[in-house]
Amino acid sequence: MVLRSIVALLSALLLIVDPASAHTGAGVTGGFTSGFQHPLFGLDHLLAMLAVGIWGAQMGGRQVWVLPVAFPLVMAVGGVLGIAGFHLSHVEVGIGFSVLALGLVIALALRPPEPVALLLIAVFAICHGYAHGVELPQAADPASYAIGFVVATGMIHVVGIGIGLTLGRLLEGRVSQGIGGLIAAAGVYFLVS
Amino acid sequence: MQVRRDPAFLTTIVVLLAGAVFLFWTALQLDENLSNFQFGLLQIVYTYEEALPLLALGIALSRLSFWASVISIGLFAFTFVAGQFLVTSLVPLLFPIDLVIGGIALVLPPPVNNWLVPVCSAVVGFIVSVLTAYGSPEGAGWQSFVIGSLLTSCWLILLAFLIGRAVRQTWLKIASPILGSWLTAAGLLLGATFAMPKPPPTPGMAVHPPAEIQQLPQP
Numbered sequence: 583m584v585l586r587s588i589v590a591l592l593s594a595l596l597l598i599v600d601p602a603s604a605h606t607g608a609g610v611t612g613g614f615t616s617g618f619q620h621p622l623f624g625l626d627h628l629l630a631m632l633a634v635g636i637w638g639a640q641m642g643g644r645q646v647w648v649l650p651v652a653f654p655l656v657m658a659v660g661g662v663l664g665i666a667g668f669h670l671s672h673v674e675v676g677i678g679f680s681v682l683a684l685g686l687v688i689a690l691a692l693r694p695p696e697p698v699a700l701l702l703i704a705v706f707a708i709c710h711g712y713a714h715g716v717e718l719p720q721a722a723d724p725a726s727y728a729i730g731f732v733v734a735t736g737m738i739h740v741v742g743i744g745i746g747l748t749l750g751r752l753l754e755g756r757v758s759q760g761i762g763g764l765i766a767a768a769g770v771y772f773l774v775s
Numbered sequence: 776m777q778v779r780r781d782p783a784f785l786t787t788i789v790v791l792l793a794g795a796v797f798l799f800w801t802a803l804q805l806d807e808n809l810s811n812f813q814f815g816l817l818q819i820v821y822t823y824e825e826a827l828p829l830l831a832l833g834i835a836l837s838r839l840s841f842w843a844s845v846i847s848i849g850l851f852a853f854t855f856v857a858g859q860f861l862v863t864s865l866v867p868l869l870f871p872i873d874l875v876i877g878g879i880a881l882v883l884p885p886p887v888n889n890w891l892v893p894v895c896s897a898v899v900g901f902i903v904s905v906l907t908a909y910g911s912p913e914g915a916g917w918q919s920f921v922i923g924s925l926l927t928s929c930w931l932i933l934l935a936f937l938i939g940r941a942v943r944q945t946w947l948k949i950a951s952p953i954l955g956s957w958l959t960a961a962g963l964l965l966g967a968t969f970a971m972p973k974p975p976p977t978p979g980m981a982v983h984p985p986a987e988i989q990q991l992p993q994p
Contacts, residue, residue, distance in 0.1 A: 665964070729827070739953070
């Protein structure tokens with residue numbers, strides 16, 4: 583019931599909001615440093631990656647590493663779609679929506695079956711990967727840029743896992759849920775700004 | 776992260792420091808005339824696409840049984856030597872393949888890794904060898920360059936191997952697939968950038984002045 587309400591609420595938001603504008607595809611992209619900085623300074627990407635790590639830690643067991651492993655792999659598929667020139671619409675909305683949805687699942691401490699969690703992660707990973715993939719061919723050094731942003735993305739996941747496994751367990755998990763709530767609020771901001 | 780404080784840990788620290796100090800000393804002489812051997816030493820650590828899979832391979836090897844590790848290192852050395860005789864026109868595609876193979880070696884779970892990591896080791900050795908041959912200087916002295924590259928490659932593998940042995944296997948069980956997914960993702964993206972045609976350059980400013988300006992009266 584709770585899950586249905588969330589889906590309904592998120593679907594309604596998706597229909598009324600404007601696209602987020604963190605990934606515009608504009609700007610000069612360079613090499614490793616540029617790729618490494620991109621996820622760190624793009625708040626939407628940063629929060630989504632952090633949320634993946636925190637959610638994995640919150641779910642416990644295999645999920646601690648399965649979610650952070652699945653995300654970059656599917657993100658690469660999205661990246662390849664972007665590089666290949668496939669057109670995906672509403673990618674920016676998807677990115678904003680990913681921050682909101684991942685924040686909500688942490689805030690509500692949802693523990694869906696592994697395939698459902700992986701499917702959710704995969705859809706969002708495609709959006710994040712596609713946004714980077716579109717920018718990649720314009721990079722001065724695409725090889726170093728790709729490695730830079732994948733490593734930065736992975737490191738944010740690891741930080742998220744660290745937060746989830748340490749701070750997140752304080753007050754019977756309420757700290758994790760509070761962080762999830764803040765991430766969800768940021769997601770709303772990305773969608774409506 | 777919990778680390779076992781046993782001889783493997785101390786050996787790791789010694790190998791890490793000795794290799795790092797030597798490479799740093801070599802790098803400091805960049806302004807001077809470096810020998811081919813020194814260039815060979817440095818070219819591996821300066822190339823992400825070669826250094827990262829080697830480190831990945833070292834960690835993957837640390838999770839294998841003793842004999843599987845020995846066979847893997849032997850296959851790596853063999854394919855490295857064999858690769859010197861084959862420099863193909865597909866060199867750019869070898870970089871992403873190298874990364875993906877390194878990533879797969881890390882993601883493979885036990886006991887499958889005992890059988891497949893040696894294969895990954897052979898492939899990485901071959902690719903690094905071909906890339907080394909591709910970047911080696913022409914004429915006399917290329918052998919020194921290759922030996923330098925082989926030594927640095929072995930140092931990177933040994934370093935990651937000893938770190939992997941020193942770290943508790945329960946931690947490695949989580950860290951290994953995560954690192955592997957990074958390498959695989961980077962390899963896929965890299966492969967796509969090499970395979971896809973480059974977009975046309977963004978149109979810049981007009982070379983010729985607009986017609987209105989051309990029609991201005993000359994002073």
